[in-house]
Every structure is written in structure tokens, then in C-alpha cells.
Amino acid sequence: MKTNQNVENRETPEQAALSVTNIGGIEETSVSFQQGITVLSGRNATNRTSLLQGIMAALGSDRASLKADAEEGSAVLEFDDETYRQTLRRQNGTIVTDGEPYLEDPEIADLFAFLLESNEARRAVARGDELRDLIMRPVDTDAIKAEIRQLEQRKQRLDEQLGELDDREDRLPDLEAKRTRLADEIEELREELETAEEALESTNVDVETRREERSELETKLDELRDTRSELERTRDRIDTERESIEALEDEREEVEANVDELSTGEEADIGRLEAEIDALQDQKDGLNEEISQLQRTIQFNERLLENPGEFLAGNGGSAGGDGALTDQLLAEGDSETVTCWTCGSSVATDQIETTIEQLRTAHQERLEERSTINDDLDERRATLTEINENRTEYRQATRRLESIDDEIERRRDRIDELTSERESLTEEIDDLEDEIDDLESDGSEDILEQHREVNQLEFELERKERERDEVEDEIASVEDRLGEREGLEARREEVTEELTDLRTRIDRIEEDAVEAFNEHMDNLLETLGYDNLDRIWIDRTTRDVREGRRKVSKSSFDLKIVRSTDEGAAYEDAIEHLSESEREVTGLVFALAGYLVHDVYETVPFMLLDSLEAIDAERIAALVEYFESYAPYLVVALLEEDAEALAEEHDVVTEI
The missing domain is CATH 3.40.50.300 (P-loop containing nucleotide triphosphate hydrolases)
Known part of the structure; x- marks a missing residue:
């Protein structure tokens, strides 16, 4: 100050x-x-x-x-x-x-x-x-309150983003532990695969006599491995779709709860409020005109008391410029009376002062009445704004519900497609295993079992490496987002200070x-x-x-x-x-x-x-x-x- x-x-x-x-x-x-x-x-x-x-x-x-x-x-x-x-x-x-x-x-x-x-x-x-x-x-308090609401919404969004970062940061130790576990498992699988491949290589069989059977068998084993890999990927996609549906259903529950809290039956209130606002505005406009007229009347009478000669000037010309008469009237104005400029009669100054005081009282009453109407207008406009905001939020929530339902339906259809694909792959695997069993012959059981073991280890190793890559991608994403924390916290601090x-x-x-x-x-x-x-x-x-x-x-x-x-x-x-x-x-x-x-x-x-x-x-x-x-x-x-x-x-x- x-x-x-x-x-x-x-x-x-x-x-x-x-x-x-x-x-x-x-x-x-x-x-x-x-x-x-x-x-x-x-x-x-x-x-x-x-x-x-x-x-x-x-x-x-x-x-x-x-x-x-x-x-x-x-x-x-x-x-x-x-x-x-x-x-x-x-x-x-x-x-x-x-x-x-x-x-x-x-x-x-x-x-x-x-x-x-x-x-x-x-x-x-x-x-x-x-x-x-x-x-x-x-002071434009309405503008200040509107700015406060905007900053509160901005701070809420920043808080949500920082909360999301906290959740991601909390997950980081688990992800890093999972990455370490997968790295150990991958190393073990590689060692097991290397041992199995060496055992397969050292197995002494009659390659020449078994070459054609073995070639066809290896083809079938490769096909079996690829089919099993495709089956695993299909199962993963099914799990992903189900997780997405669960998340969408959780979101739908939250949105439905929000919709239930929002009022939708306020159309009559809106019409009534708009009518009341129009009526109050008309009253305010009328009062503004009355206040202006009273102010002008008060000023006129104040000038009449202060300078009665001002209002006699217009009549003085018609009196032939009689200065003596004007002086006489002014003298009256300086004593206990003032000469009326319209009719020429003398009016006691205390009577005019009483009238001015009555006018001021009326002027103040109109000001107070206008202030009351302003309060009523502010209250009704605030209520109308709140109702309209409710309706907008209700419509947005309803549209989001429809969007969630559509998304859930689409993902369920996708699950049905993937389930059919999984069943088809399962049948294909059964058929391949039957064919491989038919190709087995005396003296070849060991090498077939070794091929199966190698194929299974290769499949498991590929799956673990893919899972490890996904975990590393997620860790990198979390670390990138955590790099945003400083900027978000700085913006939040600025918004908090402004608030x-x-x-x-x-x-x-x-x-x-x-x-x-x-x-x-x-x-x-x-x-x-x-x-x-x-x-x-x-x-x-x-x-x-x-x-x-x-x-x-x-x-x-x-x-x-x-x-x-x-x-x-x-x-x-x-x-x-x-x-x-x-x-x-x-x-x-x-x-x-x-x-x-x-x-x-x-x-x-x-x-x-x-x-x-x-x-x-x-x-x-x-x-x-x-x-x-x-x-x-x-x-x-x-x-x-x-x-x-x-x-x-x-x-x-x-x-x-």
C-alpha cells in the first residue's frame, strides 16, 4: 500500500x-x-x-x-x-x-x-x-473469480499428470526387477539351448539312410515351432484385449457414477431463471434512469442555492436588462430566500434544502434497491451458469459412455476373432504332432525328442526376449515421462502462486x-x-x-x-x-x-x-x-x- x-x-x-x-x-x-x-x-x-x-x-x-x-x-x-x-x-x-x-x-x-x-x-x-x-x-471480482476457476482447473490437470508420474515411478522398481529376472531366465535358456544343440549334433545316427525322413520331419518340426509361436502371440493379444475391456469397464463405472450425480431435469429452471434475469435487468435499467434523473435534479437544486443568478439570466433579458431587479433578486438569494427562475416567486432556502435532502434520500434508496437487484442478478446468473455447466458435463459424459460401449463391443468382437484363430491354431498343432508321430521310426526316437527340445527352447527363448524388450520399452517410456516432472512441477508452482x-x-x-x-x-x-x-x-x-x-x-x-x-x-x-x-x-x-x-x-x-x-x-x-x-x-x-x-x-x- x-x-x-x-x-x-x-x-x-x-x-x-x-x-x-x-x-x-x-x-x-x-x-x-x-x-x-x-x-x-x-x-x-x-x-x-x-x-x-x-x-x-x-x-x-x-x-x-x-x-x-x-x-x-x-x-x-x-x-x-x-x-x-x-x-x-x-x-x-x-x-x-x-x-x-x-x-x-x-x-x-x-x-x-x-x-x-x-x-x-x-x-x-x-x-x-x-x-x-x-x-x-x-474491483472486477467476477473476473477474478472466473480466473480463479480457470487456474483451479489447470492446477487439477497438472496434479493429475504428476499423480500419473508418481504411479509410473512406483512401478519402475517392479519393472526393473522383472527385466533382471527375464535377463537371468534368457541366459539360462540360452545355456540350455546350447547344450541341447550340442547333444543333437553329437547324436550318432545313420544320416544317409534317414535323410529324406529327417528332412521332412525337420520341416514339420519347424512348422510346429512357428505355429506354436503364432498361438502364443494370439493368446497374448487375447489377454491384451481382455485387459483393455476391464479398463474400459472400470472407466464406464466412473462415468456412470458421474452421470448419476449430474442433474438433467432442469429445463424448467433454465427458462424460469432466464425470465427472472430479463425481468431484473429491466428493473435495473429503469432504476438507472431514475437514479440519473434524481442526480440531475439534485445538482440543479444545488446550483439554484449556490448561484440563483444563473437561472435568472434567461429571464433578465425579457425584463429589459433591469440590473436593479436582478440585484434585488440575487440579494434575496443570498439571504433566507431564493427567487424561482420560472415563476419569479420567492422560496425559502431551507425549503429547497429540505427538498434536496428528500431527493438525496430517494436517490440513496434507488441505489440500495439497484444494489439488491445486482445481488439477485449475480445469484441467478451464477445458478444459471452452474446449471448450464451441469448440462454440458452431462452431455459429455453421456457421449463418453456411448464411446466406451462401442469400444468394448469392438474389442469383444476382436476377442471372438482371436479365439477362433486360437482354436484353429490349436487344431493345426494337433495335426502337426500327429504327422510328426507318424514320421517317427525305430532308432529315431532320440533325435526326434532332441529336435522337439531344441524347438521348444528356441520358442521359449524368443518369447522371453520379446517380453524383455516390452519391459525395456516400458521402462524407457517411464523414464522419459519422469523427465517431464521438473517442468510440470514448475508450472504447478506458478499456477499455485497465481491462485x-x-x-x-x-x-x-x-x-x-x-x-x-x-x-x-x-x-x-x-x-x-x-x-x-x-x-x-x-x-x-x-x-x-x-x-x-x-x-x-x-x-x-x-x-x-x-x-x-x-x-x-x-x-x-x-x-x-x-x-x-x-x-x-x-x-x-x-x-x-x-x-x-x-x-x-x-x-x-x-x-x-x-x-x-x-x-x-x-x-x-x-x-x-x-x-x-x-x-x-x-x-x-x-x-x-x-x-x-x-x-x-x-x-x-x-x-x-
């Missing part, structure tokens, strides 16, 4: 120039700013807030208002040899914006950098709203926000010296809530306040019991915490402060100078008497 970042160490242009046309109560003006604090000093209705809106508009915010008698306005910011512009235009009863402002997305600036009276962070503290959701709004980072990212942001608020609140309370206000801090707690079909832990920010009596006894208090000055300071510090934890100063060069009248001048000066350490450009709108404490050391703008 960069709570101690001093902006003077960052590369930020030393000055900026702003031109504003037809925004708020400003018809046309240009102002230059230097890095550091700029004070907009003046009495009420001198367009200080309107100039702040002009800065907001040039930076990209859509919360600036168009002058009441204008169809189009603009704000242009010259900054770092670049020019940024946004125009405002009336269209079908609403204000639309266009151009190339400084920010593509102004949401985070509206929340934590543009701290006007209606700023949502300030108001949330004053009303005692849930603060965690506000501080986490710029840990993602899983803790939200927690870290929350912790940093709480730490930033508590640190700066402690510092400012000590600096500002409020009587009997010992401490204000945020306590981060967790609670279990439902998200789709699952229960998840969700954080909550609880604002804690401790006061002390005149006798020194401490007691816990509530936000609504704070003075207006204390509430405003708390709201500003909460906004500062969001500004720092989201590194807003890296993308938004301006921080704007307005409506600080509830705080006394000495504390305003201390507060503003504290904020200066964290914002490249800090622009503050103050009443003349409040600005005096800052005027000697910082730039002051009095004419707008």
Missing part, C-alpha cells in the same frame, strides 16, 4: 490550463493551475463548484451540469502538451457527452477524487451505509483500505483535535451469505467510534451522533483511503474538494495541507473567510 507516496517524487506536469464554456453557472472562463493546492475563494453563488464541475468534465466525468440557458457546453484541459476535451449537449431531454477527455472510465475518479458535496463516498459515511461494497466497486495471489487479492485490497482509513483517521484526529472524540476506525468483519447455491464468506466494514466523558470514561458512539464537522472529515478520510488503495493518483492528476463549510477554518487548513501530500493537483472551493488561512502560501483564484 502506498499511503506514504509523495506526489513530488512522481513525474507530473508542473501546470495545467482549463477552459470552460456553459457548464454549471459559468458562461465562459479560463483558469491555470500549478502543482499543489489551488484555492477557489469567494462567497456563495460565485461559480466555484461550477469550475470544479468543469475540471471533472475535462477529465471525463459525466456528472457535470450544462448551463440552464445553453444547449451545448464544453471543458478543455491542456495538460502535459496534450489537449483533452469533453462537450455536453442537450438531446431528447437529457445531457449527452462527447469528445476525448482525460479518462476513458471516470468511475474511480467520481468515487475517490472528485469530492464534492454529493460525492458518494462522503455521503455513504454520513448516512452510515455499508462501506465495503463502495471501496470494492472498482494464491488471486484468492488473497480481494482480501489485500480490503485490508489495505481499512489500514489506510485507520491510519489517516488517527493522524487527522490528532491534528484536528476534536474534543472528547478519542478514535474513529473501521473494523473488518466477515459473515456467511448465499451466493447462488453456495454459502460464501463476505466481508463487512463496520465504522467504530469511541468518545470519552469529561471524567475520562470511554464509551462507544454511533455515526449519527457525530457533529456535521466530524462526519465530513470522516467521509473525506474514507474517500482518501479509496484514493490511495486504488492508486488513483497514478491515473487522475486532480483531487477536488468542495462544501467544507461545516468544518472550521483552522481545521480546513490542516485538512487541506494533509491531503496535499497525496494529490498532484488539489483544488479546493472555500468561502473567503475559510480561504484566508491558506491564501498566503498557495495559489488563490477569486475571479471565475
Whole structure:
């Protein structure tokens, strides 16, 4: 967390120039700013807030208002040899914006950098709203959760591959032992074969008289040996096919169990959920429109209080440019009443303030209602996604079952073919043995038996050598796969680190926000010296809530306040019991915490402060100078008497 970042160490242009046309109560003006604090000093209705809106508009915010008698306005910011512009235009009863402002997305600036009276962070503290959701709004938690799911699947695949390597490695000692045993058996067979061949060679028979019989006999013996070899290979193929069928049947049991766990009767749920999502989205769209209209109405009435002359300008022309009348009406606006710009009647300022407060309450209710709808939408979309994933997995498992059944059937047919082939070879061997028996004659029994022994030994030796080659191939394959372990483990470690980072990212942001608020609140309370206000801090707690079909832990920010009596006894208090000055300071510090934890100063060069009248001048000066350490450009709108404490050391703008 960069709570101690001093902006003077960052590369930020030393000055900026702003031109504003037809925004708020400003018809046309240009102002230059230097890095550091700029004070907009003046009495009420001198367009200080309107100039702040002009800065907001040039930076990209859509919360600036168009002058009441204008169809189009603009704000242009010259900054770092670049020019940024946004125009405002009336269209079908609403204000639309266009151009190339400084920010593509102004949401985070509206929340934590543009701290006007209606700023949502300030108001949330004053009303005692849930603060965690506000501080986490710029964080795309859905994208983080989706990325976590993808990484979990990748880690699972790596774990399966590493588990397979472990199984292969466990088999390696058995394979090596088998290879050694086969090598010994092959050596013994070779020795036995050599002895048998020597015995056959030394046998003394009448070769000349037995040559023809012996030649035919040897041919039959060779044929018998080849047939027996073919029979052995056929038996091996039958065993292989049976082992494959057993493995396929085991896999089928696993797939069938998975299919049984998956739900397939959720078509009605899908239709219902899609209908509910559409209905909730329509409600949300309607609320968005209401919220926008309420915001515009609030801003309009705030400007009416601040600068009633802005709304009299359009009627002034029709009055023949009677300056005395306008001065009189403005004088009324500066006292306890404001003249209505439409009908000319006087309206008490407290009545307008009451109306503004009612509008703000309605605005907040709509925001809360929209937040509830957002939660409902998230829950239903998560449920729908889970159902669709279930259906996809069910279809894949069903197709795999069909594929396994086809494969099992094909291998059974192959076994039938091989069994027939084995029976045929067995019959052929029987026939050959009968023929060999017929060829045997007196004096030839020994040599025939020796031939049989040699043939059998040759056959057995060939089979053992083939088995040894298969074992060596399998050992080589295992050793090759084990060579992949290091790369797999490195990838798994990378994925695990990414998962840990993602899983803790939200927690870290929350912790940093709480730490930033508590640190700066402690510092400012000590600096500002409020009587009997010992401490204000945020306590981060967790609670279990439902998200789709699952229960998840969700954080909550609880604002804690401790006061002390005149006798020194401490007691816990509530936000609504704070003075207006204390509430405003708390709201500003909460906004500062969001500004720092989201590194807003890296993308938004301006921080704007307005409506600080509830705080006394000495504390305003201390507060503003504290904020200066964290914002490249800090622009503050103050009443003349409040600005005096800052005027000697910082730039002051009095004419707008």
C-alpha cells in the first residue's frame, strides 16, 4: 500500500490550463493551475463548484451540469502538451457527452477524487451505509473469480499428470526387477539351448539312410515351432484385449457414477431463471434512469442555492436588462430566500434544502434497491451458469459412455476373432504332432525328442526376449515421462502462486483500505483535535451469505467510534451522533483511503474538494495541507473567510 507516496517524487506536469464554456453557472472562463493546492475563494453563488464541475468534465466525468440557458457546453484541459476535451449537449431531454477527455472510465475518479458535496463516498459515511461494497466497486471480482476457476482447473490437470508420474515411478522398481529376472531366465535358456544343440549334433545316427525322413520331419518340426509361436502371440493379444475391456469397464463405472450425480431435469429452471434475469435487468435499467434523473435534479437544486443568478439570466433579458431587479433578486438569494427562475416567486432556502435532502434520500434508496437487484442478478446468473455447466458435463459424459460401449463391443468382437484363430491354431498343432508321430521310426526316437527340445527352447527363448524388450520399452517410456516432472512441477508452482495471489487479492485490497482509513483517521484526529472524540476506525468483519447455491464468506466494514466523558470514561458512539464537522472529515478520510488503495493518483492528476463549510477554518487548513501530500493537483472551493488561512502560501483564484 502506498499511503506514504509523495506526489513530488512522481513525474507530473508542473501546470495545467482549463477552459470552460456553459457548464454549471459559468458562461465562459479560463483558469491555470500549478502543482499543489489551488484555492477557489469567494462567497456563495460565485461559480466555484461550477469550475470544479468543469475540471471533472475535462477529465471525463459525466456528472457535470450544462448551463440552464445553453444547449451545448464544453471543458478543455491542456495538460502535459496534450489537449483533452469533453462537450455536453442537450438531446431528447437529457445531457449527452462527447469528445476525448482525460479518462476513458471516470468511475474511480467520481468515487475517490472528485469530492464534492454529493460525492458518494462522503455521503455513504454520513448516512452510515455499508462501506465495503463502495471501496470494492472498482474491483472486477467476477473476473477474478472466473480466473480463479480457470487456474483451479489447470492446477487439477497438472496434479493429475504428476499423480500419473508418481504411479509410473512406483512401478519402475517392479519393472526393473522383472527385466533382471527375464535377463537371468534368457541366459539360462540360452545355456540350455546350447547344450541341447550340442547333444543333437553329437547324436550318432545313420544320416544317409534317414535323410529324406529327417528332412521332412525337420520341416514339420519347424512348422510346429512357428505355429506354436503364432498361438502364443494370439493368446497374448487375447489377454491384451481382455485387459483393455476391464479398463474400459472400470472407466464406464466412473462415468456412470458421474452421470448419476449430474442433474438433467432442469429445463424448467433454465427458462424460469432466464425470465427472472430479463425481468431484473429491466428493473435495473429503469432504476438507472431514475437514479440519473434524481442526480440531475439534485445538482440543479444545488446550483439554484449556490448561484440563483444563473437561472435568472434567461429571464433578465425579457425584463429589459433591469440590473436593479436582478440585484434585488440575487440579494434575496443570498439571504433566507431564493427567487424561482420560472415563476419569479420567492422560496425559502431551507425549503429547497429540505427538498434536496428528500431527493438525496430517494436517490440513496434507488441505489440500495439497484444494489439488491445486482445481488439477485449475480445469484441467478451464477445458478444459471452452474446449471448450464451441469448440462454440458452431462452431455459429455453421456457421449463418453456411448464411446466406451462401442469400444468394448469392438474389442469383444476382436476377442471372438482371436479365439477362433486360437482354436484353429490349436487344431493345426494337433495335426502337426500327429504327422510328426507318424514320421517317427525305430532308432529315431532320440533325435526326434532332441529336435522337439531344441524347438521348444528356441520358442521359449524368443518369447522371453520379446517380453524383455516390452519391459525395456516400458521402462524407457517411464523414464522419459519422469523427465517431464521438473517442468510440470514448475508450472504447478506458478499456477499455485497465481491462485494464491488471486484468492488473497480481494482480501489485500480490503485490508489495505481499512489500514489506510485507520491510519489517516488517527493522524487527522490528532491534528484536528476534536474534543472528547478519542478514535474513529473501521473494523473488518466477515459473515456467511448465499451466493447462488453456495454459502460464501463476505466481508463487512463496520465504522467504530469511541468518545470519552469529561471524567475520562470511554464509551462507544454511533455515526449519527457525530457533529456535521466530524462526519465530513470522516467521509473525506474514507474517500482518501479509496484514493490511495486504488492508486488513483497514478491515473487522475486532480483531487477536488468542495462544501467544507461545516468544518472550521483552522481545521480546513490542516485538512487541506494533509491531503496535499497525496494529490498532484488539489483544488479546493472555500468561502473567503475559510480561504484566508491558506491564501498566503498557495495559489488563490477569486475571479471565475
